[in-house]
Amino acid sequence: MLTNRQENILKLIVTEYIKLAKPVGSKLLCERLNCSSATVRNEMQILEEMGLLEKTHTSSGRIPSEAGYRYYVDNLMELKELNGEEVFKLQTIFRNTQLELSDVLSKSLELISDITSYTSVVLDKKSHDNKLKEISIVPVSENLVVVIIVTDQGYVEHKNIEITGISLEEVRKTVKLINDLIVGTPIDEVSAKLEFEIKPIIGKYVKQHEMLYNAFYDVFNDISSKNVNVVGKNNILKHQEFQALDKVEEIFSKLDDKEMMQSIEEKNNDINIYIGHENKMDPDVTVIKTNYKTNKDTGTIAIIGPKRMEYDKVVNLLDYIKKQIER
Amino acid sequence: MLTNRQENILKLIVTEYIKLAKPVGSKLLCERLNCSSATVRNEMQILEEMGLLEKTHTSSGRIPSEAGYRYYVDNLMELKELNGEEVFKLQTIFRNTQLELSDVLSKSLELISDITSYTSVVLDKKSHDNKLKEISIVPVSENLVVVIIVTDQGYVEHKNIEITGISLEEVRKTVKLINDLIVGTPIDEVSAKLEFEIKPIIGKYVKQHEMLYNAFYDVFNDISSKNVNVVGKNNILKHQEFQALDKVEEIFSKLDDKEMMQSIEEKNNDINIYIGHENKMDPDVTVIKTNYKTNKDTGTIAIIGPKRMEYDKVVNLLDYIKKQIER
């Protein structure tokens, strides 16, 4: 258990280090607290033994360890009010009824990336509550048709299929079959239905049914897949912890890795903070994320920055955005 | 006019510098040519006076100036055969008939970015020869309809429009009107037709016609706009000329700037090389680009790298890709 003074010291070290990016020494601290530098040093030593602080070298000031950040975030952090100008800018995005949800999300996260100089990620999975509304085809030439599917929430996906060896009539039949049998099915379940209900039937009367089946399978697959949008990637370059080019490259390639990014999906509805090794992405970053859920959509929004991150601000912003989009 | 020996020296300096990234001195050169280092030095001095070579400091070896690269590219460069493995990998992409052109392009440029460690860009403008094939709507809920347009080349664009204050019937009428009046029109000309032929008519019998008109205008605008795809951005980090983080940031932000990237569009059918200040993007890069034209599509593919670029290889690859996609 930490004494009051120890908590004050830890809190000051975390906030000062976040602000100035330099190890915090006893001199600075004893100005803020009413005690001598020696006292502070003794306390710091105790905090270091507890694993909450670290030194960069024997005679340096202290920086927070991951456990130190964790203690700060869990017990000491105060959430301040959002800055009025920032709220205003965000409001103008949310008030714009012209925009689709995905645009609102990417625009607001762009803004947040600008404000904070961190990187943000939106991960949305459209299938959630979507049901197949309609599937239609448009023949555009001799052997090319466009297949278009629309969900009951207004999402659209399309694919061009080449129909060499298949008559347009056969395609139409298949589309009619799908429309008759599986319209109304949740997108997540369409693949299964397609395989077990449609495939056997079209197999009977369409010669090259494999090709046709695959095309439909693909387009349904596309719409139910997760969509990743990474915003403000270049902000990585702004932080002194990422000055080494190979570190930058490592993080960039992770940010570009769709699989990796999809794995940040968050089920939990709170604002969740994963500091350093607590996240799977990179031990040198902190990921703050939350799940959102609207009537149309569900997904995850995340902010990625150095461990030396403005936790209070980011938590606030994320919370604000989450609440705004959930209505 | 350069003597034979001068040309040999220039060529060696360019190729060696491209290979080793270090200023080339007289010692190395006199091993390759049969003459003493003093002779080489005299020649280098002449080449420097002509503006083809530069020094990084008074007693350094020489590096090519922009004019030096230009002379090399115009007069000295030899195009070697493509590496068999590379051709093979490219062929597997081109042979895959399942892929759409845009996928073929992005996949092959991904491969090229991997091979060369440069950054590639595809800029395609779908409208080129596309004509409006069909416009359709799918009502998905009380006051939301999805508008879908398809071109005769199989491109699809869609938009959700909210129809508060407009009846579904009115929307249908408008769609029918468009289908009757402007199907078959080249996409580039649709906007004009929409404004001068459709707008006046719907203005008469649809109350909130502005909203409707804008929605259609947007979706046509989207499909006729240029599409930019930047591949292998992280490769920028691999070159020693881009070690300074602020330089990296500058280039990254240019690569992210859609306007900037759209401006690299190339009309010319040759392989065009823009070295340093010759391109508008950044004085420290070279852009090699060409226009491509298929029966469906037209666009530009470009490779961006440091001025110290493997010109011969890139020109070859680009030429190969251009020829492949043009059939």
Next chain:
DNA sequence: AGATAGCACTCTAATTTCTTGATTGCTAAA
């Protein structure tokens, strides 16, 4: 007249040394 050898000169880059100042840990006194 063009090519070459030789030499003094220049400059980078790497290594070393020195200095400064911030900060610590420890001890003894308050």
Next chain:
DNA sequence: TTTAGCAATCAAGAAATTAGAGTGCTATCT
């Protein structure tokens, strides 16, 4: 329990040193 004081540590920067690569110039050679 707190504080004052002091020796020890270390980073970071400045200055000095060295080694090596390369140049320009000049006198000589073919």
